[in-house]
Amino acid sequence: MNGHLIIIFRSIVTYFVLLSFTRVMGRKQISQLTYFDYIVGITIGSIAGESAVNNNVKISDILISISIWSLLTILISEITLKNIKLRLLIDSEPLLIIDKGKVIYKNMKKARYNMGDLLMQLRNKDVFYITDVEIAVLEPDGKLSVLKKVEQTAVTVGDMNIKKSKTGMMVDIVLDGNILSSHLSLIQKDEKWVMSQLKARNIDNIKDVIFAGVQPDEQIYIVTKYS
Known part of the structure; x- marks a missing residue:
């Protein structure tokens, strides 16, 4: 059989196998996929892609592999429906x-x-x-x-x-322990002012500050490593 025809045949078979197992496994919107769903989808897709173009791999082997991954996914989904602890372990909380x-x-x-x-x-x-x-x-x-x-x-x-009240964007002034000097000009302040504001809030080491921002009403919002 012509090489191109073989690829076409294998692609068609793989397509309908994937379609069938996807319908069996259930449907979710892309935005609702958990890490587990994402990894399973990527892996099965990779196996299917390999089967479509790699003539050195038996299509029967690929179908068995896809079947095992899909059946395991279905089995785990059924178990996690009844076991909250396992669900949190797999999908996180x-x-x-x-x-x-x-x-x-x-x-x-x-x-x-x-x-x-x-x-x-x-x-x-x-x-x-x-x-x-x-x-x-x-x-x-x-x-x-x-x-x-x-x-x-x-x-x-x-x-x-x-x-x-005055509206506008919060201006970031500290990020991951570093003063954003270029942003200070937007609020007409300097680094000395930043340090004085931190000191007033009993923060002596700027490296402890994950984030600090100034709101339009001039309130300062600070997140530290100890929050």
């Missing part, structure tokens, strides 16, 4: 990242989740100030679930006819 406006750094460290990721995901939720957050939870699929404080969601300042 949600982690509380912000509690009442305070960042819990030890949980961020456990998830290898940095301040840049946190601030980006908060902005994606239209949250620009950490102090506006009641609770933020990092889900097993990597998404951040955010509950704003009641005063930030109940009514608008227009509803109450209240003068609106």
